[in-house]
Amino acid sequence: MYVSPGASILHADLDAFYASVERRDDPRLRGRPVIVGGGVVLAASYEAKARGVRSAMGGQQARRLCPDAIVVPPRMSAYTAASRAVFEVFRQTTPLVEGISIDEAFLDVGGLRRLVGPPADIAARLRREVRERVHLPITVGVARTKFLAKVASGVAKPDGLLVVAPDAEMAFLHPLPVERLWGVGPVTSAKLREHRIRTVGEVARLGEAALVSLLGSGAGRHLHPLAHHRQGDRGHDAAARRRARVAAGGPARDRRSWCHADRCVGGQPGRQSGAAGAAVPQ
């Protein structure tokens, strides 16, 4: 994959994957919070997540937080089969598919504009096909870089589509909570919040030297370019890092043309409210 001039990288990520497969296969689970895995939580539906249930949490704690949840044992063969079916849809969408895990991938659709249509339309169709053929909800983020496409899908979850137009990258990125950046775990987040730095924009305004003195040189040098959307694909793979460095450019400011809608071609603000404060995605 390469960093193309338009927003043509898709990050496609199934929503609460294991829990969604269980709900798809058992109608009794619909409309109820679902937890997969009894001893340790492997996955939770969004209703359970909203009550604080998280992957890797102990089962007792999870049941305390969400006593009306239905707890089901994992069925790995069903998840593998669902994953295969979804990746088949990915590969029929574009030959340029980079799998990240069992339920997420990057798709480069930059070369398909003339043949098939604009990336936003391709993303909408992909969501529809996964829904119709595999009966699972999937969220897609679309942007110029893998980094931003992944941030976009995280913001759009669950069951959403979010396109970040190239001229709206900073307007999209800067109001988001710092935790949306790769590499900002609980420790870094706590240090930043201690200094009243809550948003990506506040990180960007801090400057690299101040950030390094606050977080140390590793984290400081990692976060500074991310907050400015430079070296945007750092953290995924070495090749992406090299390409991102080459492609780093100065983005436009304050053009709020990013949108959050199922049919978005850029230019019109769509459903934006509350997105940045949404529950932790999976």
Ligand SMILES: [Mg+2]
């Ligand atoms: Mg997922």
